[in-house]
Amino acid sequence: MEKTAAAKHSADYRRRQKEEKEKLGIETLEVDVPVGTRSGMTLAMKDHGYKQIQELWQDLALSFLAAPREEQARRLRKPSASDFVVSPSLARQLKAAGMAQVDTDADEE
Numbered sequence: 001m002e003k004t005a006a007a008k009h010s011a012d013y014r015r016r017q018k019e020e021k022e023k024l025g026i027e028t029l030e031v032d033v034p035v036g037t038r039s040g041m042t043l044a045m046k047d048h049g050y051k052q053i054q055e056l057w058q059d060l061a062l063s064f065l066a067a068p069r070e071e072q073a074r075r076l077r078k079p080s081a082s083d084f085v086v087s088p089s090l091a092r093q094l095k096a097a098g099m100a101q102v103d104t105d106a107d108e109e
Contacts, residue, residue, distance in 0.1 A: 003011070021027070041053055050056045064072060086094070 038053075041056060044050070045053060045056055048056075050059075064075065067075070
């Protein structure tokens, strides 16, 4: 079956686009991200003067890759439970909040 002129044109266009990307050294990378990431990135774009989300993602990736290995490791480190410290001030706030909840529960009975 012979392709229509429109189908030939579309195929030719896709081929030219692919060749252009290869020439420029561009690859497409699809990433699944948590819900809410897009809105957070939109705010970051506005705060830092980006017009396109792709530009922001590219700058973030290039910045990360340009950093020394130690800095990359620091950025990727996830906090463990032992990294969280409850200060005396926070402990008092938590205790007060817990006592307030106990008082409310007593009123319901």
